[in-house]
Amino acid sequence: MTLMSVSENLSLIQEKIDAVAAGAERASDDVQLVAVSKKQPEGRIQEALGAGHRTFGENRVQEAQERWGALRATYTDLKLHLIGPLQTNKAGDAVALFDVIETVDREKLARILGKEMEKQSRALPCFIQVNTGDEEQKAGISLDALDGFYVFCTKECGLNIIGLMCIPPINEEPERHFKLLAARAKALGLKHLSMGMSGDFERAISCGATYVRVGTGVFGARSKA
Numbered sequence: 001m002t003l004m005s006v007s008e009n010l011s012l013i014q015e016k017i018d019a020v021a022a023g024a025e026r027a028s029d030d031v032q033l034v035a036v037s038k039k040q041p042e043g044r045i046q047e048a049l050g051a052g053h054r055t056f057g058e059n060r061v062q063e064a065q066e067r068w069g070a071l072r073a074t075y076t077d078l079k080l081h082l083i084g085p086l087q088t089n090k091a092g093d094a095v096a097l098f099d100v101i102e103t104v105d106r107e108k109l110a111r112i113l114g115k116e117m118e119k120q121s122r123a124l125p126c127f128i129q130v131n132t133g134d135e136e137q138k139a140g141i142s143l144d145a146l147d148g149f150y151v152f153c154t155k156e157c158g159l160n161i162i163g164l165m166c167i168p169p170i171n172e173e174p175e176r177h178f179k180l181l182a183a184r185a186k187a188l189g190l191k192h193l194s195m196g197m198s199g200d201f202e203r204a205i206s207c208g209a210t211y212v213r214v215g216t217g218v219f220g221a222r223s224k225a
């Protein structure tokens, strides 16, 4: 394992993002790096903040509250993305803490998020998570139900859906899923695509990603706990 600092990793990944974006004739600020900080030690987060990085992804509401609740006061320009499954009883907390919700994936959740956003006067940008691999254990709306669910989220719940998000099946070529997600977003007139992680973010950008979610590539290995 190479021992690079978090700031070196951030520069390296940003260089790669810029290169792929340029190759695809896209502006490099068209692609945002979400540094996935879940289960990472505090020191590494501080390093990323010190390097000027402000966009982070967390997959659990409570862990994110503990980590970012206080830091928000210092770093007022933080952008926190929720990238993990959201339980309806945590929806209020999630709306209060996060800036972007990437995992809207079922009607009950969409309805509660809509109510909470109205109550808190926080109309957060949201992504619909799509289960492109039709995996039983994985979160995300099915491809078949996507168009109807989009209408439900926007018309019934008043959610500001800006794009689609997916996590391709672990043992498959991710490109097929990235392309599928891009096609579905285009058909719905949605501008944003959250796809690509440490192992495949460059391929995701080639397929149109506007947000890539990179954890270990930025921070190194996560603690197992």
Ligand SMILES: *Cc1c(COP(=O)(O)O)cnc(C)c1O
Binding pocket: 036, 038, 059, 083, 084, 167, 197, 198, 199, 213, 214, 215, 216, 217
């Ligand atoms: C953990 C996680 C990531 C980051 O994965 P890495 O392989 O560490 O880059 C991206 N997206 C989601 C939804 C995750 O839960």
